[in-house]
Amino acid sequence: MHGVGDALRSWWGGLSRPAQWAVGIPAIIALALLPLFPPPFLDTPGTSFGGVMAQFAMYALLAIGLNVVVGQAGLLDLGYVGFYAVGAYTVGLLTSPNSPWNQTDGGWLSEDWAWLACLPLAAAVTAMSGLVLGTPTLRLRGDYLAIVTLGFGEIVRLLADNLGDVTNGSLGLSGIAYPQVGESAERPNGIFSSGNVGDADSANIFDKANAGTWWFWIGMVLVILTLLIVGNLERSRVGRAWVAIREDEDAAEVMGVPAFKFKLWAFTIGAAVGGLSGALYAGQVQFINPTGFNIINSMLFLCAVVIGGQGNKLGVIVGAFIIVYLPNRLLSVQAVGQTAVGWISLAFTVALVVALIVVWRRWARNQERPIKFGYLAAAAVSVIVMLVVLNNVLRFQAPGAQSLGDYKYLFFGITLMVLMIFKPQGLFPVRQKLLAYGRQVYQAVRKPFGDETIGANR
Amino acid sequence: MTSTAIVGAVQLADGSIDFNYQGVIDDFWRLTVDGLSYGAIYALVAVGYTLVYGVLRLINFAHSEIFMLGLFGQYVGLMLLGFSPSGDVYSQGIILTITYLALAMIFGMAVSGAAAVGLERVAYRPLRRRGAKPLIFLITAIGASFVIQEIVHFVLPKIWPSLGGTNAQKPIMLVEPTKQFSFGGADITNITIVIIVAAVILAIVTELLINQTKFGRGIRAVAQDPDTATLMGVSRERVIMLTFLIGGVLAGAAALLYALKIPNGIIYSGGFILGIKAFSAAVLGGIGNLRGALLGGLLLGLAENYGQILFGTEWRDVVAFVVLVLVLMIRPTGILGESLGKARA
Numbered sequence: 015m016h017g018v019g020d021a022l023r024s025w026w027g028g029l030s031r032p033a034q035w036a037v038g039i040p041a042i043i044a045l046a047l048l049p050l051f052p053p054p055f056l057d058t059p060g061t062s063f064g065g066v067m068a069q070f071a072m073y074a075l076l077a078i079g080l081n082v083v084v085g086q087a088g089l090l091d092l093g094y095v096g097f098y099a100v101g102a103y104t105v106g107l108l109t110s111p112n113s114p115w116n117q118t119d120g121g122w123l124s125e126d127w128a129w130l131a132c133l134p135l136a137a138a139v140t141a142m143s144g145l146v147l148g149t150p151t152l153r154l155r156g157d158y159l160a161i162v163t164l165g166f167g168e169i170v171r172l173l174a175d176n177l178g179d180v181t182n183g184s185l186g187l188s189g190i191a192y193p194q195v196g197e198s199a200e201r202p203n204g205i206f207s208s209g210n211v212g213d214a215d216s217a218n219i220f221d222k223a224n225a226g227t228w229w230f231w232i233g234m235v236l237v238i239l240t241l242l243i244v245g246n247l248e249r250s251r252v253g254r255a256w257v258a259i260r261e262d263e264d265a266a267e268v269m270g271v272p273a274f275k276f277k278l279w280a281f282t283i284g285a286a287v288g289g290l291s292g293a294l295y296a297g298q299v300q301f302i303n304p305t306g307f308n309i310i311n312s313m314l315f316l317c318a319v320v321i322g323g324q325g326n327k328l329g330v331i332v333g334a335f336i337i338v339y340l341p342n343r344l345l346s347v348q349a350v351g352q353t354a355v356g357w358i359s360l361a362f363t364v365a366l367v368v369a370l371i372v373v374w375r376r377w378a379r380n381q382e383r384p385i386k387f388g389y390l391a392a393a394a395v396s397v398i399v400m401l402v403v404l405n406n407v408l409r410f411q412a413p414g415a416q417s418l419g420d421y422k423y424l425f426f427g428i429t430l431m432v433l434m435i436f437k438p439q440g441l442f443p444v445r446q447k448l449l450a451y452g453r454q455v456y457q458a459v460r461k462p463f464g465d466e467t468i469g470a471n472r
Numbered sequence: 473m474t475s476t477a478i479v480g481a482v483q484l485a486d487g488s489i490d491f492n493y494q495g496v497i498d499d500f501w502r503l504t505v506d507g508l509s510y511g512a513i514y515a516l517v518a519v520g521y522t523l524v525y526g527v528l529r530l531i532n533f534a535h536s537e538i539f540m541l542g543l544f545g546q547y548v549g550l551m552l553l554g555f556s557p558s559g560d561v562y563s564q565g566i567i568l569t570i571t572y573l574a575l576a577m578i579f580g581m582a583v584s585g586a587a588a589v590g591l592e593r594v595a596y597r598p599l600r601r602r603g604a605k606p607l608i609f610l611i612t613a614i615g616a617s618f619v620i621q622e623i624v625h626f627v628l629p630k631i632w633p634s635l636g637g638t639n640a641q642k643p644i645m646l647v648e649p650t651k652q653f654s655f656g657g658a659d660i661t662n663i664t665i666v667i668i669v670a671a672v673i674l675a676i677v678t679e680l681l682i683n684q685t686k687f688g689r690g691i692r693a694v695a696q697d698p699d700t701a702t703l704m705g706v707s708r709e710r711v712i713m714l715t716f717l718i719g720g721v722l723a724g725a726a727a728l729l730y731a732l733k734i735p736n737g738i739i740y741s742g743g744f745i746l747g748i749k750a751f752s753a754a755v756l757g758g759i760g761n762l763r764g765a766l767l768g769g770l771l772l773g774l775a776e777n778y779g780q781i782l783f784g785t786e787w788r789d790v791v792a793f794v795v796l797v798l799v800l801m802i803r804p805t806g807i808l809g810e811s812l813g814k815a816r817a
Binding site for chain 2 (some may be wrong): 025150151153154156157158160161162164165166168169172173177293303313316317320423426427428430431434435438
């Protein structure tokens with residue numbers, strides 16, 4: 015079985031290190047320029063594409079962090095949003111004027127660079143909280159660990175909600191610090207303030223970029239730095255220990271891997287990355303309140319990891335993109351519109367249903383014992399749900415009703431269920447490689463026989 | 473920075489939490505009775521988690537949505553019986569009220585039971601046939617839970633305009649909470665009596681069903697050793713279906729009791745927190761253990777109720793989770809341990 019992903023992977027693995035940089039750097043620059051020149055279909059008409067991309071960078075960071083915990087070390091963490099909240103609240107409590115902990119008016123916490131100074135602090139505080147949570151809980155396994163972490167995530171949110179004297183309760187903290195640079199006449203609060211809407215007609219890309227784009231760029235820098243660090247960890251002894259623990263904890267322990275220690279490492283590193291992302295969020299939105307940190311978000315983060323393919327760093331970034339992008343794209347699609355839109359949607363729906371049936375029949379033909387009833391029922395239910403959801407499209411009602419964005423979690427849930435049935439490894443499943451000297455061995459092995467100098471010829 | 477942090481910590485301990493021991497002592501019996509009635513509801517929902525876990529080693533995350541469907545099921549049932557949601561109390565004779573309550577409960581049980589079995593068929597069976605890992609089941613359950621919630625949230629009001637949607641349903645009040653008698657300073661209302669009596673009867677019936685009948689023996693056999701049970705002629709598929717059915721039916725019954733206790737709780741997101749707590753209760757007692765689920769539910773209800781007076785009402789949910797975490801630290805398999813398979817009649 016060789017798909018596009020495998021072809022891409024072996025092509026990338028076959029390139030030499032300088033060649034990888036030569037391809038990678040332009041690709042990164044192209045990605046960075048994407049929010050400035052949004053392709054027509056990819057654009058999100060209902061909301062700023064730059065803002066969506068900034069959110070994507072934030073979620074990518076989260077997914078990379080959670081991937082260390084779930085994908086690499088195999089620890090099921092359902093309370094990851096707790097670390098995200100700790101990171102965000104660290105920045106918020108230190109720099110928001112609502113916080114009793116920030117009483118240094120005119121002090122360093124109200125300086126221009128306060129946000130930047132809080133970034134490593136947030137990561138450190140979150141890493142500590144990971145250590146504090148991990149030390150007692152990591153002796154539990156599997157489902158028990160899942161429920162304890164779930165409880166932790168909920169406790170963090172409830173603490174933020176109830177400690178009104180410190181966190182300002184459900185009112186939240188506003189006026190959180192952000193990088194105040196690049197003030198000018200058009201942008202009195204600097205390029206990172208939400209007031210910077212960008213100048214779409216400008217030829218200078220730095221004038222063209224709005225606040226969302228600037229935050230996307232910061233996010234990208236953090237993502238790349240984190241990827242380098244986490245990537246190196248994965249290829250080190252630590253990463254091999256994680257994989258060993260994920261595959262079989264008892265066997266790893268018997269072979270001399272101190273499982274608890276490495277599990278704690280994974281938990282702490284994952285937490286720190288999550289906290290970094292929370293700090294990014296706090297700075298960008300400049301306002302946090304407890305409702306942003308509920309368990310649903312935890313599930314979404316986990317879904318990003320699972321959809322992308324656990325254990326695969328680039329896969330989980332794609333997963334994060336899907337999680338962020340789809341709801342925002344749907345947000346701008348009106349379920350109700352002109353008749354023409356209705357007909358197009360109807361045609362699209364019919365095409366989708368036909369395609370589903372064709373795919374299903376081809377799939378069923380290849381099964382030894384096709385499980386007809388369950389899949390038929392699932393397909394029928396989802397088609398009915400889709401038709402009911404789209405019924406206002408079908409009836410071509412007058413404008414003014416809901417946008418498809420309202421149904422985002424519905425579509426999301428259906429996607430998850432279908433994906434888990436047909437592709438449980440995620441869209442980009444990880445392949446186990448020889449981890450030590452992986453690249454050299456891989457390059458030597460994949461070269462065809464006869465034209466190379468390894469082996470007996472030499 | 474350190475000084476501000478210390479100031480903050482002092483404010484935290486000083487202002488936000490005041491330990492109200494006296495309140496707990498003064499109100500002990502009232503809190504106990506109230507806690508038991510919440511606990512009974514948690515216990516009934518927890519049985520659903522624990523049975524499925526015992527048989528399949530699977531956290532059925534969507535069970536909270538099964539419970540929520542039960543809330544709507546009994547509500548629709550009452551509407552079909554001719555009640556309209558006016559928010560006023562219907563005062564009828566005691567016989568009629570009990571009959572209507574029983575009918576509503578049957579509606580709730582039917583909807584929840586059917587939903588649980590349907591969920592198993594549509595979402596879990598295909599995965600089981602492929603031998604998927606536990607994480608895959610969990611993600612599917614999360615997906616299913618989103619789907620059910622959103623169907624009630626957005627799709628249901630399109631089919632039945634007064635049902636579902638973003639706001640809670642206007643309650644249909646069959647019973648007005650009135651004091652029946654006093655017990656150690658606690659007022660026992662008719663609603664408390666209904667909840668506790670119904671929960672006790674259901675718990676006994678379930679216990680008998682699992683421990684005395686042929687179906688129950690099948691469930692215990694599969695929980696203990698699925699392969700051997702299959703060799704001995706137990707149909708695994710049937711046992712699994714039955715497990716989901718029992719769990720769903722009990723969740724539906726719990727839904728009616730919950731609606732009596734909290735008339736404004738009928739909302740698309742109403743199952744979520746209750747589901748987490750019921751799951752905590754199941755883990756607390758020892759997941760996979762039927763009696764553990766009942767014990768855990770009652771203990772959690774009590775702990776929560778004492779805790780909310782001790783620390784303040786807003787800490788209610790925190791208490792539940794902290795108790796859970798503490799118990800797991802000390803005794804990782806719960807109070808009674810994991811033992812559906814080992815439970816002897």
